[in-house]
Amino acid sequence: MMETPKTDEKQEIHPMENLLRMDRMPHIWCPTCGIGLAVTAFTAALEKANIDPNTVSIVSGIGCTGRVAGYVKLDSFHTTHGRPIAFATGIKVASPKTKVVVFSGDGDLMAIGGNHFIHAARRNIDMLVVCVNNFIYAMTGGQVAPTTPLAAYATTSPYGCVEPPFNIPYLAESSGAVYVARWTTLHIRRLTNSLTEALQKTGFSVVEAISPCGMYYSRINRLGDGLDMMRFYHDNVEIRHGEDTKNLDIGFQTKIICGKFVDRERPSYNERYNQWLSEVKTAGRHSKGQKGSKK
Amino acid sequence: MKADKAGVLTGSHVLNGNQACAEGALAAGCRFLGLYPIVPSIEVSERFLARAPEVGATFIQMEDEISALAAVLGASWTGKKSMTVTSGPGLSLMMEHLGLGIMLETPCVIADIQSVGPGLGLPTHAAQGDMMQARWGSHGDYEIVALAPSSPQEMFDFTIKAFNFSERYRIPVAIMSDAYVAQLEETVVIPPADQINIETRRYYEGAKDSYLPFKRDKDFVPPMVDIGQGYRFHVTGLTHDDRGYPIMFEECQEYNVHPLMWKVRNAVDKIVEVQETNTDDAEVVVISYGATSRAVLKAIKQARESGIKAGGLKLVTVWPFPEKRVTELAKKAKAIVVPEMNFGQIVLEVERNGYGEANIFFLPHGDKGAEYSEDILAAIKRASQTSEAKSGIIEIS
DSSP states (O other), rough: OOOOOOOOOOOOOTTTTBBGGGOOSHHHHHHHHOOOHHHHHHHHHHTHHHHGGGGGGEOOOTTTTGGGGGGGGEEEEEEOOOOHHHHHHHHHHOOSSSEEEOOOHHIIIIIHHHHHHHHHHHHHOEEEEEEEEEEETTTTTTOTTTTOOOOOOBBBTTTTOOOOOOOOOHHHHHTOOEEEEEEETTHHHHHHHHHHHHSSSSSSEEEEEEOOOOTTHHTTOOOOOHHHHHHHHHHHHEEOOOGGGOOOOOOOOOEEEEEEEEEOOOOHHHHHHHHHHHHHTTTTSSOSSSOOOOO | OOOOGOOOOOEEEEEEEEHHHHHHHHHHHEEEEOOOOOOTTTHHHHHOOOOOOOOTTTEEEOOHHHHHHHHHHHHHTTTTTTEEEOHHHHHHHHHHHHHHHTTTTTEEEEEEEEEOTTOEEEEEEEEOTTTHHHHHHHSSSSEEEEEEEHHHHHHHHHHHHHHHHHHTTSEEEHHHHHHHHHOEEEEEEEOOOGGOOOOOOOOOOGGGGOOOOOOOOTTTTOBBEEEEEEOOOOEEESOTTSSSOOOOSSHHIIIIIIIHHHHHHHHHHHHHHEESSOOOOOOEEEEETHHHHHHHHHHHHHHHHTTTOEEEEEEEEEEOOOHHHHHHHHHHSEEEEESSSSSHHHHHHHHHHHHHSSSEEEEEEETTTOOOOOOHHHHOOOOOOOOSSSSSSOOOO
């Protein structure tokens, strides 16, 4: 075993220490995993967007990325599998001044949580959804996900995946999201910029962060280690801002199109709700429901 | 603490049970409803929504019952008292977040307007078939408080009680009503706000940097904080330590899960409530709850008129079950009769606590409705004539 080198230098402080739960380090993520990079980009974006951390609530579901809520020093909730968006919706509707972030994985948000994802987008709930996509269920040991590319191997697709995957940006846009971007965790600076923009946006914003999974996805598909995955991203990512989200399918080891695809305005749920409320209060709109009387 | 005037519609009203439930929630200070529509619970939501603007409450109709309760849990952490309302099939979907609510110790109220199951059942017809599901339906160990109203007035009163228990113990509380009580219209008297006692969760008052989300007080209930106050706390549905951080050792069952039971079990005497009729000299005691207890009152009266010493025990709180009192009554009485709108649920609890002391007769009336007192009277008569001790539950068919 290697000895830790002794040094007289003052111990270095992590620049994001004020936004991380240092008492929980080291984290559980495997070497070469990209989730940590996504968290770094997110904490940097929080600072860049100049958002008071005390006003932020972050909600995660289950899985590797589901652990993010436990490592960031914000009001943070580690909730049920697939339901962080539903939980976060309750927070946002009950407390409109809260900045709400959902940080979870592709399996959590797109499979078991897929319904909540499209409905929150339809309602345009004001929240940022960061979806770390590693193409596989990693926490449970490498099962096929709704994002696993056709023909890719997983423990539950031993002959290659036969189901076409979701194109997350396309699903997000067609469901109503106002901001949609995709980067890999190699593109840390661009990912940070997108997260910063998304944090400043009002409405349902989705940032997909494609991440290497050196332990399961790469290994079962013989794609090398994490560095090889990063090299693959370097050589095969094409940046096309404003690309039609229809064209963003990801195949097995095919080129990956990244960029900012959607940045539009739609009234958020809370804006519509407040508008409705003001109309009710100025007698412009009457409830058809049963009204209590003080007879 | 007295109720906030804004939510209290003081006066005498003719309301159905569902509407009374909504009024009870507003009077108790509930300011968030997460809902998914299901018969026969609709009027709770409709009434709540109609009154929301003037009271200052918010609501959202979610995409299913899973997300409805998830949103309620999220809303509760903003400091708003929160509830959802459903019926059997919805309650099945809510079991996931009932468990999360237990684990995150999040105050909330679930009103279950029971209809006939299983599966799709008969959605418009009353039943009491979810009683065990409320207690045992979510995985793992937990304790729950459940109340069973039998009239619109009790829908109002018990909803306030439900919020008070949920805030005091930081647990989800169930109102186990049924289609009969929910649709029944009766006079509901809503007292002035200053005559309604409401409880609110205990807030943490120490220094911000030393807040521990699950540090328990002597009653095993941890003081709470709202989001957005600078505590930057973490909570997880995994077993966890006082800081709310996951602990993945089996010892955590003892450290984390056992106190979830204690906080209810140790307070049983403060929670359990029953209403008794003529039990002092009763030879036959009818144990009932909810709509069924209305028919029982009539049957007891008729039995007394025909010379049978009959009495009744009505469960206000079904969970925790009034174990001590049922054992006492079983020792005194010759027989116990349990009528239920199901094929045998709470009678199992009665058997567990009264077995060997009195004969236990079970009267299922799954398809006859709560107004049917003749069957109960016949059951009382039969129970009063059975002298020899018999083992097991004697089902009257």
